[in-house]
Amino acid sequence: MSDFNIGFVIFTGITQLDFTGPFEVLSRLGTPPSISVASKFPQSRTHVVAKTAQAIMSDRGLGIMPSCTFESCPSLDVLCVPGGAGVVEALADGETVEFIRRQGMQATYVTSVCTGAVLLGAAGLLEGRRAATHWAYTDLLPLVGATHENGRVVRDGNIITAGGVTSGIDFALRIVAELAGPDVAQAIQLAIEYDPAPPFDAGHPDKANAVAKALMVQRNEIAHAAIRQGLERLAVVGRV
Amino acid sequence: MSDFNIGFVIFTGITQLDFTGPFEVLSRLGTPPSISVASKFPQSRTHVVAKTAQAIMSDRGLGIMPSCTFESCPSLDVLCVPGGAGVVEALADGETVEFIRRQGMQATYVTSVCTGAVLLGAAGLLEGRRAATHWAYTDLLPLVGATHENGRVVRDGNIITAGGVTSGIDFALRIVAELAGPDVAQAIQLAIEYDPAPPFDAGHPDKANAVAKALMVQRNEIAHAAIRQGLERLAVVGRV
Numbered sequence: 001m002s003d004f005n006i007g008f009v010i011f012t013g014i015t016q017l018d019f020t021g022p023f024e025v026l027s028r029l030g031t032p033p034s035i036s037v038a039s040k041f042p043q044s045r046t047h048v049v050a051k052t053a054q055a056i057m058s059d060r061g062l063g064i065m066p067s068c069t070f071e072s073c074p075s076l077d078v079l080c081v082p083g084g085a086g087v088v089e090a091l092a093d094g095e096t097v098e099f100i101r102r103q104g105m106q107a108t109y110v111t112s113v114c115t116g117a118v119l120l121g122a123a124g125l126l127e128g129r130r131a132a133t134h135w136a137y138t139d140l141l142p143l144v145g146a147t148h149e150n151g152r153v154v155r156d157g158n159i160i161t162a163g164g165v166t167s168g169i170d171f172a173l174r175i176v177a178e179l180a181g182p183d184v185a186q187a188i189q190l191a192i193e194y195d196p197a198p199p200f201d202a203g204h205p206d207k208a209n210a211v212a213k214a215l216m217v218q219r220n221e222i223a224h225a226a227i228r229q230g231l232e233r234l235a236v237v238g239r240v
Numbered sequence: 241m242s243d244f245n246i247g248f249v250i251f252t253g254i255t256q257l258d259f260t261g262p263f264e265v266l267s268r269l270g271t272p273p274s275i276s277v278a279s280k281f282p283q284s285r286t287h288v289v290a291k292t293a294q295a296i297m298s299d300r301g302l303g304i305m306p307s308c309t310f311e312s313c314p315s316l317d318v319l320c321v322p323g324g325a326g327v328v329e330a331l332a333d334g335e336t337v338e339f340i341r342r343q344g345m346q347a348t349y350v351t352s353v354c355t356g357a358v359l360l361g362a363a364g365l366l367e368g369r370r371a372a373t374h375w376a377y378t379d380l381l382p383l384v385g386a387t388h389e390n391g392r393v394v395r396d397g398n399i400i401t402a403g404g405v406t407s408g409i410d411f412a413l414r415i416v417a418e419l420a421g422p423d424v425a426q427a428i429q430l431a432i433e434y435d436p437a438p439p440f441d442a443g444h445p446d447k448a449n450a451v452a453k454a455l456m457v458q459r460n461e462i463a464h465a466a467i468r469q470g471l472e473r474l475a476v477v478g479r480v
Binding site: 169200 | 409455
C-alpha cells in the first residue's frame with residue numbers, strides 16, 4: 001500500500017502554532033508507533049516543506065527545520081498552509097506561491113490554518129469558494145475571490161480551511177476522522193489530552209472584553225495592513 | 241527594567257506540542273510587537289534551551305532549533321519542562337537533570353507540561369508536592385515523591401504542572417494572567433482564537449470510548465514502561 005503524503009508549507013514568519021498544532025495530530029497517523037496501524041487507513045508520511053533546507057524562524061522566534069524542500073517534496077495528498085505575519089513575504093515570493101498552486105491543483109485535500117488561507121487564495125485555489133481564516137483577517141478573503149464563512153473549520157468541496165491559530169487542532173482532528181475514522185481521531189484526541197479548559201472565555205471577538213480586544217487589534221494592525229497591501233500589489237500585476 | 245526570562249528545556253524525543261503550545265502563548269509577552277507593552281509587566285524573553293546548539297528531533301519527527309544551550313542560558317524566572325517519549329533518555333542524562341535542578345532551585349516558577357513532571361521529579365523538585373501529568377502516567381509521580389492531583393493545571397506553591405500535551409495552552413494562559421494580568425491573558429487568548437470546539441468529547445479517559453482508549457493505551461505502553469524503568473534505575477543509584 002503506497003504512502004499517503006501530508007505536507008505543511010513553512011516559511012519565515014509563520015505563526016508556529018498554526019502548524020505545530022495540526023502537525024502533532026496528523027503526524028500521529030504515521031509510522032511507527034502509530035495509532036492508525038489499528039485502522040484500515042494506509043500509513044501516512046508527514047512532510048515539513050520549505051523553500052530551502054535551512055531552518056525557518058517563526059514570527060515569535062522559534063527556529064523550525066524543514067524535512068524537505070519545494071524541489072524534493074513528493075506529490076501531496078493533503079496540502080496544509082499555515083499563516084502568520086510572514087504571509088506578507090511569502091505572498092511576494094513567486095516560488096512559494098507557485099509551489100502551493102502546483103501542489104494544490106493535484107492534492108486530494110487543500111487546507112489552511114489562520115491567514116494561510118490568503119496564500120491559498122493568492123495561488124488561485126479559493127476562487128468562488130467559502131473559507132475560514134483568523135477572525136481579524138476575514139475582510140481579506142474577498143480580495144482572493146473567496147467568501148468568508150463563520151466557523152472554526154469550513155469545508156467547501158476538497159478545500160478545508162480553519163480559523164485562527166488554535167483552530168488548527170480542531171481542524172486536524174476532523175481531517176483524521178475523515179481519513180481514518182472517528183475511533184482513530186478520538187484516540188489521538190485522548191492521547192493529546194485535548195479536553196480544553198481555558199481559564200477565560202475570551203477566544204472569540206463575540207466573547208472577549210473591550211480591553212482585550214483593543215490590545216489585540218492594536219498589535220495586529222501592522223500585520224493586517226501589510227498583508228492587504230501585498231494582496232493589492234499582486235492584483236495590480238494580475239497575479240490574483 | 242531588567243528582562244524576565246522564560247525558558248523551555250527541549251531534548252530529543254519531546255512531544256513538540258507540549259512545548260510549542262505554551263511557547264506560542266508565553267512568547268507573546270515578549271518584544272516586539274508585544275501585547276504586554278500595554279501592561280505593567282516587564283518585557284520578557286523566551287529561551288529555547290537544549291544541551292547543544294544543534295536541532296533536536298521531536299518524537300514525531302519535527303526538528304526544532306534551540307536558541308541557547310545549558311551553558312549559555314541565563315538564570316530563568318520561569319522554567320518549563322515539556323514531556324514526551326524522550327523523557328527516558330533525558331532522565332538518564334546527568335547534565336540534563338542537573339540543568340533542570342540548578343535552574344529549578346532558583347526560578348520563581350518551576351513548571352512542566354505532560355510527562356515533563358517526571359523530569360522535574362528526577363531533579364528533586366517535586367518532593368512532597370502535588371502535581372499534574374499526562375493522565376496515562378500519573379502512577380509515576382509517587383516514584384519521585386510527588387502526589388498526583390486531578391486537574392488540567394495544578395499549582396502547589398511555586399510549582400505549576402499541567403496535564404497531557406494540549407493542557408499546556410490552558411496552563412500558559414494562567415501563567416500570563418498571573419504575570420501580566422487577566423486583560424493581557426485574554427488578549428493573547430483572542431489573538432490565538434482559542435475558543436476550542438473539538439469535534440469529539442474524547443479528550444479525557446472519563447469521556448473517551450473503549451475503542452479509542454484501547455488504541456491509545458496500546459500505543460503508550462512501551463513509552464510508559466520505559467519511563468518507569470528509567471525512574472527505578474535512578475532510584476537504585478540513589479538519584480531520585
